[in-house]
Amino acid sequence: MHLFAVLPLLSLLTPLITAFSSPLPCTGTCTNTHDPALLQRGSDGTYFRFATGGRLPIHTSPSLTGPWTYVGDVLPEGGSSIDNPGADDAWAPDVHEVDGTYYCYYSVSSFGTQDSAIGVATSSSMDPGTWTDHGATGLSSSEGDDYNAIDANLVVQADEGEAHLAFGSFWGDIFTTTLASSLLTISGDASPVQIELNNTGTRPSEGAYIHQRDGSFWLFFSSGICCGYDGDRPAPGEEYKIMVCKSDAVEGPYVDADGTSCLSNGGTLVLGSHDNVYGPGGQGVYADAEYGDVLYYHYVDTNIGYSDGQKQLGISVIDWSSGWPVV
Numbered sequence: 225m226h227l228f229a230v231l232p233l234l235s236l237l238t239p240l241i242t243a244f245s246s247p248l249p250c251t252g253t254c255t256n257t258h259d260p261a262l263l264q265r266g267s268d269g270t271y272f273r274f275a276t277g278g279r280l281p282i283h284t285s286p287s288l289t290g291p292w293t294y295v296g297d298v299l300p301e302g303g304s305s306i307d308n309p310g311a312d313d314a315w316a317p318d319v320h321e322v323d324g325t326y327y328c329y330y331s332v333s334s335f336g337t338q339d340s341a342i343g344v345a346t347s348s349s350m351d352p353g354t355w356t357d358h359g360a361t362g363l364s365s366s367e368g369d370d371y372n373a374i375d376a377n378l379v380v381q382a383d384e385g386e387a388h389l390a391f392g393s394f395w396g397d398i399f400t401t402t403l404a405s406s407l408l409t410i411s412g413d414a415s416p417v418q419i420e421l422n423n424t425g426t427r428p429s430e431g432a433y434i435h436q437r438d439g440s441f442w443l444f445f446s447s448g449i450c451c452g453y454d455g456d457r458p459a460p461g462e463e464y465k466i467m468v469c470k471s472d473a474v475e476g477p478y479v480d481a482d483g484t485s486c487l488s489n490g491g492t493l494v495l496g497s498h499d500n501v502y503g504p505g506g507q508g509v510y511a512d513a514e515y516g517d518v519l520y521y522h523y524v525d526t527n528i529g530y531s532d533g534q535k536q537l538g539i540s541v542i543d544w545s546s547g548w549p550v551v
């Protein structure tokens with residue numbers, strides 16, 4: 225196509241192209257951040273960050289923007305007590321404080337398989353050495369199941385209804401199930417409910433995080449290819465990006481900003497590749513005392529490198545003024 229033909233077309237499209245703000249600055253150790261969890265400890269204001277890999281590394285910082293320092297791990301020597309391959313290489317920690325106890329849900333699996341299980345550890349402070357691994361929650365999957373039991377996210381309902389774990393990755397995408405009141409196991413009669421499905425291609429949705437706000441449930445998820453960008457770069461647009469859907473109830477139905485059902489390929493883009501940010505995902509939302517709601521995630525900084533070990537911590541303030549989350 226001639227340049228003359230392209231230019232008018234581009235200017236027509238410009239208003240539709242979303243501009244994303246850059247992540248907040250980050251100092252100290254901002255790498256080693258795949259699938260982060262992030263929260264501030266109430267007792268002394270220290271920020272804690274958890275990430276995928278090994279025994280779930282813990283970093284702390286006096287502020288949201290750093291300096292971050294590695295201080296130890298969640299899981300004991302040898303890894304999780306779950307007897308699956310991957311027990312010493314846990315994934316996707318999700319950490320929340322409930323009634324003075326910190327719960328860390330994590331996944332034990334191996335890449336590209338459904339041989340997966342979700343475990344949980346607890347601590348009263350989040351400091352290394354204080355965590356007790358309780359092992360399996362009872363939520364697991366194997367070949368032939370509708371779902372892959374990884375990427376758990378605890379949802380304690382603001383109205384004190386039953387607590388849920390959202391989870392899932394590829395196959396039937398994202399589900400939720402109910403937890404026993406101990407929060408350490410799924411409830412006896414739990415039966416997972418599907419809440420999101422992208423029925424195209426490899427069904428690439430995972431990494432659910434449900435954030436409650438003003439009585440609504442906001443389902444953030446990661447869509448696309450997460451990893452291995454240094455070996456094989458996905459086709460443009462097929463790398464990780466962060467999507468969102470909304471519902472009045474934790475079990476759905478969820479719809480996107482256009483009203484499309486999120487069980488039928490719906491999802492509104494929150495954050496995709498832009499500038500030096502590539503493949504953002506593995507996200508969560510934290511209601512920070514200073515910044516308000518922030519989206520935290522990992523991304524490749526194209527100025528640094530594309531390998532999984534080089535994933536950076538990204539934090540972006542969420543603007544809710546349009547009614548939907550914008551960063």
Ligand SMILES: *[C@@H]1O[C@H](CO)[C@@H](O)[C@H](O)[C@H]1NC(C)=O
Pocket residue numbers: 422423424425426427428429447461462467489490491492
């Ligand atoms: C669904 O998956 C396709 C790839 O098969 C991807 O291009 C598309 O962006 C995804 N949609 C959502 C809502 O995540």
